[in-house]
Amino acid sequence: MFDNFPLWPARAATTAGQVDALYIFLVLLSAFMSVAIFIMILVFATKYRRRHGRQAEPIEGSISLEITWSVIPLGVFLVIFVWGAVIFFRERTAPAGASEIYVVAKQWMWKLQHEEGQREINELHVPLGRDVKMIMTSQDVIHSFYVPAFRLKQDVLPGRYTTMWFHPTKAGTYHLFCAEYCGTQHSGMIGQVVVMEPAQYQAWLGGGTTTGSLAQSGQTLFEQFGCNTCHRFDVQGRGPNLKGLFGKTVQLEDGRSVVADENYIRESVLNPGAKVVSGFKPIMPVFQGLVSEEQLNELVAYVKSLNTPASGAAGTPNLQSPGIQPPTPKE
């Protein structure tokens, strides 16, 4: 029972150190404040304890004291706020060129799709030293992707994508927990994140069987669902040309404009009537219920891959070697 008894979680990503630093600062600060207050109480309680009718000395309040002990804590609080916010900003801004992993959560398992086409369940293999961005959605209720060793967590919502990213710094096997209560087997919705040396990772990649990269599967679906009858790359079809769409600002029929991110593409497929592109008729069929979350991820990956300039016919993605990032102008 005592052989495995950590009091501190492993530190396996760049974020972990940053969070730990602030945490230690806060622990020290709180310890100092609590001890100070405890000591004051103890000292007063003993020094001024009631002895044979000793009267208390009347003391009136003091405005300057009140102001001091409001303003100083406020100052301290602001420091904590800024520090915490800076970390958060870093945590929430994925670097350009991160490799992407699509996550679908459902009661009670994690399904992961690598860009290269590998699929995993409840296990995530990533190479050391590469930025990884997760694009996550849920099939049913809210879940939360939590890796304590990375000090990272993000809720996974039905009906839209949320993202998170990390940069692993230490090889090993780490807990993956579902941190948002999601029903009966919430505590069973756990898994592992395996951070591997790049070489091992290559071997692992080679080991599995895949049906081609995510974007390639997406391309197959694109034809299967007949998207290409309307979305053409050579001539203007009935729908807009999707080449170079990702990341662009799209002008909508009702005058608004949106940035074409993953959520936008997702919505455009599931529910095209919600945001109609300016100059087009809302004739695109609704695919809600026809495509699964996984297929949707493949379609999104495909549409995103159309941005790659060095694309062959209909934008075959260029994602073969994991070391080299495709020069995608994301974010």
Place this chain on the structure above:
Amino acid sequence: MSSVAITPEREHYLNKEYGISSWLLTTDHKRIALLYLVSITFFFFIGGFFALLIRLELLTPAGDLVQADTYNKLFTMHGQTMIFFFLIPSIPAVLGNFLVPMMIGAKDLAFPRINLLSWYLYIIAGIIYLHCILTGGVDVGWTFYTPLSSGFSNTKVIEAGVAVFINGFSSILTGLNFVVTIHRMRAPGMTWSRLPLFIWSHYATSIIMLLGTPVLAITLLLVVFERAFGLGIFDPTRGGDPLLFQHLFWFYSHPAVYIMILPSMGVISEVVPCFSRKRIFGYHFVALASIAIAVIGFLVWAHHMFVAGMSLYAALIFSLLSYLVAVPSAIKVFNWTATMYKGSISFSTPMLYAFGFIGLFTMGGLTGLFLAALGIDVHVTDTYFVIAHFHYIMVGGAVMGYLAGMHFWWPKISGRIYPEGWGRLAALIVFIGFNLTFFPQFVLGYVGMPRRYWQYSQEFQVLNVLSTAGSTVLAVGYLLPMVYFLWSMRYGKLADDNPWNATGLEWRTASPPPTYNFDETPVVTWEAYDYENMPLPQEVTLER
């Protein structure tokens, strides 16, 4: 309660009338307070019973004591019972009900019948909730998050929702009664700056009850409609936003945590000056801090949603605002401490609880600052760190404050003195048991154990065992007062009108008070906490 021992010579609220109906149809705020006391104690032990089962299950990493579904119901019903049926009504409905009119020199609350109505609403809600527990229970977490609650859970969500909904109206009516009473019923001379701080904090609490609770009511109603009639307001498969539920829920439930702590702070503000024999330090600041907490408390709700998928900028704003609400709390802590400086301090039971409150509330509050820091919250949200944070405030803070108040005013309520030695012992046991239960959970949380886990990873066991051990100690600490309070109703020493030589108006009437509180409406000509002109009490003699 009608078995309370009676002093036959003098008529007071307890012996004025006898019989069940004299209690069930009473409009006397003091009797209603006792009705509440019995009912919330009942729910506290139900909730505590669930807590013990939770702790027992978590003794081992495997889920072996109960089924996963049962465990989920346990923590849901533990949370809901404790929050909605115990802590929110605890101090306001018991001590507040008993004391608010008395402290301002009124004969009763402004609307005595509404006061009774609000108890009945509470009881109706309680019965529905008990029925829900007994016929299967509910497993959606006390937070009712959609779409789990609206579409996926197959437990009694509707019943639980309706119970909380009705209970909400009980809370609203209590708040309404307090605000009107405090505005309209003060005795001559009882100006706003002479009000006891207990009143100020109840005023602040009532503001939250009035303006926050309705939002919870409508939100839960929408969830009930979603389940029952297929309305789709939070339903993501229809394009609804599950986060909207969270926004509306926390719009009430964050301020609600101040419903739970403000009354306790009020108690502490009474107890500390009395046992230090000193005027409270910085009266106006403590009073205004209560109001500030009530108002600013409404601006921070989304700090429960930092990783929920909210926009980045909203997270920044809510984090910043969360720090603002901590300032008035800091002001209070410092003022209480300063009040003791050069006082004449005695260690009676209420004061021991007050020490406990200040220390544990500070620790709980400081860990709140961790959670409000975005970068840290991402790691510790939905882990045991959060569990530890709020138990420190709610059990270490609010419940300790409640116990402090119960001991402080027990002589007034029952006309009897509780056994002081046992009182001190219980306070000590509670303090030790509490820290043993919940301190390990901070560590557990940072190491990464998620909350609401029925089974967990091997390496978390040691800390969990400590926590379970602590909870049994805590249970003893809570059973003791229950036993000796009951005992003292028959065998306790008779209490004077003012056993502590305290300054409040409630101490200027008999113990127990007559039905209309004062034989003559008092006229107030002095400031609150006028301890300089108050003789020291006889040193409290230990029990026979």
Place this chain on the structure above:
Amino acid sequence: MSEHIIPTRTYYLIWISLMCLTVITAAVAFVDLGQFNTIVALSIATLKALLVVLFFMHLKYTNEKMSKVAVISALFWLVLLLALSLTDYGWRGAGAV
């Protein structure tokens, strides 16, 4: 409460104004004003609400300042709810996440 008894004339005047405003707001809905349709509709609604509160509910005449405080604080809290929710909804998709 105010002992003030308001002449029936005032009540009828308010009533007529409310009727007119109702008809106007319904009619304006059919005119294309772009963004302003909403603004006009809500302004008229607010005007009507004001008339009801001030005259029918006697808020204008009452000497109880607490009634006014109650109304104003409820509105203030409502604005808090709406405005702070919009910090999320207004910025969804902006920045990271």
Place this chain on the structure above:
Amino acid sequence: MSDSPVAVEQAHGPELLHHFADPEQQRAAASLGMWLFLATEIMFFGGMFCAYLVYRRWYFAEFAASSRTLDIWLGTINTIVLICSSLTVALGVRAAQMGKRKLLVVLLILTLIFGLAFLGIKGKEWSDKFHEHHIPGPQFDAGEIQLNGHPVDARSAQIFFSLYFAMTGMHALHMIIGVFMFVILTWYAWKGRFNQRYYTPVENCGLYWHFVDIIWIYLFPLLYLIDRKK
């Protein structure tokens, strides 16, 4: 739930309740209580207004299209009915203030008639919606709701109707409670319970009624008038 407990409280007679110092204090308490209660009601509806605001921004087109399927005539007529009822209530309070018992009873009955008329029309609208399959849920059918000649997204239209039913439903519930209160009030007025010195229940029920009216004054443009122009 939201009946006016204040009114019940005071309904037991003009005598001063034991715990008040004087009638003035008693009346001031009752009035403050009522206004505070209305403040909570604002927040109660506020939750739904918040939901409405969010979804209207998101699904403006669907909201506009769905809103057009509501019957603006019935909506307008209902608004007018409610305003008339508010007038009769206001006049009723005045009658009570002046101690005119018969006039008070007549005005209260008129109010009741207007209130029931409102509910009747509302019921008609709801049943129309029922026949059009615009009730949210599995049978929901957005078939003929169109925008620029194209059918709109049924899911978002459903959200509109969910809000429509929640908001008008809660409003109607308040009306029903109001009607019950007014029945009791009329009975008391008939029995001569009220006089120049004591008419607090009339006043407070009146406040409640006006409040419900104000909610409708907002619901009307928000639900019916979003976008009629095309």
